[in-house]
Amino acid sequence: MLGRPDGTEAVAAVLFAVWLLVTIAYQFRLKGWVLALKRYDDFAMIPAWTFFAPNPATTDTHLLYRDKLACGDVMRWREVPFHPGPLRSLWNPRKRFQKGLSDLGNELRHSAPYHREDPDFMLIDTGFLALLNFVTCQPHASSAVYTQFAVARSYGRGSARACDVVFLSRFHRI
Amino acid sequence: MDSAALLRTTQVLISIGVAIQAAETLVARRLFSPAGLYDWRVLSTNARWTARGVGAALLNVLLSCPGILVLVCLQLLAALLVLSGLASAWMVVAVGIMLIVHMLFLFRNQYGTDGSDQMMLLVLAALFVYYLHPTSRMLTIVFGFVAGQLVVAYLTSGVAKAISPVWRSGKAIAGILNTHAYGAPSLARFFSRHRWAARAACWGVLCYECCGPVVCWIDPRVALGFFAAGAAFHFTIGLCMGLNIFFWSFTATYPAVYYFAQKFGGVLVH
Structure with missing residues (x-):
C-alpha cells in the first residue's frame, strides 16, 4: 500500500480535481460563475468538448473584397482563395487560416447587430480589425484608394441555397 | 503494460502532435506576420494590458514576428528531443517548453484553434506536473x-x-x-x-x-x-x-x- 500523499501530490490532486470539475460544469453551462470564469480563460484551459454538435458545421465561410479606384470606379468582388492540401490527414498547415476565418466570420455575424445603432463601434472590434488588416495586405489594383470586404456563408457543394452575406464593411482607405 | 511504458507512449504521441503542429506553424508563418490574419499588432488590441504598458512591451517581443516563430522553433526542438529519447534527463525542461509555448500560442490566437489544441494543453500540463515531482x-x-x-x-x-x-x-x-x-x-x-x-x-x-x-x-x-x-x-x-x-x-x-x-x-x- 502507498503511504499518505506528500504535500506536492496533495496540491496537484486538488488542482487537477478542481480543473476537471470546472471542465464538467462548463460543458453543461450549469452555473453563471463558470461562464464568468471562461471570460478570463485567456489560455483556453477550460475546454469545450461539443465537437460539431448539436449543430454540425455544414457551411463554408468566404472572405471577399473589392477596391474603389481614385477615379471613383468600383472593381469586381474577389475572393481570398482557400485550397485544402492533398495530404491534409498528415500535414495541414492551411487549417489555421480556414478555422480563423470561420471563427472571425461567426464573431462578426454575432457582434454586428449589437453595433447597428452606432456602427463606429465596429471599428474597434478586434475581429473586424484583423480581417480589415488582412484584406488591406492582399493584392490590390494599382490605383485603388479604398477597399471593402464581405464575409459570406455558403451551404456546401452543389447546394441550391444562395450564399448569405453575413457581414459587409464600409469602404476603408488602403 | 507497465506504467513507464504507458508514460513513454503518452510522451511520444503528444510530442509527435506538437512537432507536426510546430512545423505547420512555421510553414504557415505568413499568417502570423504583420500582413497575416493573426497579426499580433491587431490581436494585442483585444485587452488594455496587452496593448499598453510594461507587460505589453514584453508580449510584443515574444508574440510578434519573429518572436513567436523563434518560440515555435524551440517547441519543435523540445518535441524532437523528447521523441529521440535524448531529453530523458531534462524531461521537465523539454515538456515545460512545449507547454509554455503552446499556452502562449493559445493566448495569442484567441480564434482559429480547436479541440486538439485544448487536449494537447491538458496532456502537456499533466506531463509537466508529473515531471516536476515524478x-x-x-x-x-x-x-x-x-x-x-x-x-x-x-x-x-x-x-x-x-x-x-x-x-x-x-x-x-x-x-x-x-x-x-x-x-x-x-x-x-x-x-x-x-x-x-x-x-x-x-x-x-x-x-x-x-x-x-x-x-x-x-x-x-x-x-x-x-x-x-x-x-x-x-x-x-x-x-x-x-x-x-x-x-x-x-x-x-x-x-x-x-x-x-x-x-x-x-x-x-x-
Missing part, C-alpha cells in the same frame, strides 16, 4: 486527470449529438463532408445516395462517444478495442476533414485510460 502516486493523479478529461470529452460530444435532430437523422456527417473546408466530395456523394450509410455513420459516432468511455474500464481488452476504434475514428477525421492533430492529441490520452483499465478492470469483472 512519483508513482503523481503518475496516478495526472493519468486520472487526463483519463477524466477524455471521458468528459467523448461523453459531452456524444450527448450533444444525441440531443441533435440533425445527428439523429443521419444528415450531419453528409452535411459536414459536403463543405469545402471539412469536405470529402466523394464521401459526401456516397452518403447522400445511401441514406442508410449516412444514418449508420452518425449513429456509430454517437454510440462510440456515448458508450466507449463507459465500457472501456471493464477490462483492458475492452479498452484496447475502444482505443483501436478511437484511433480509426480520429484517423478518418484527419483523412476526410483535415483535422490531423486530433489523432495525436486524443490517442495520447489512451495510455492514461489503459492505466486505470489495468488497475480496476479486473476488480469490476470479478
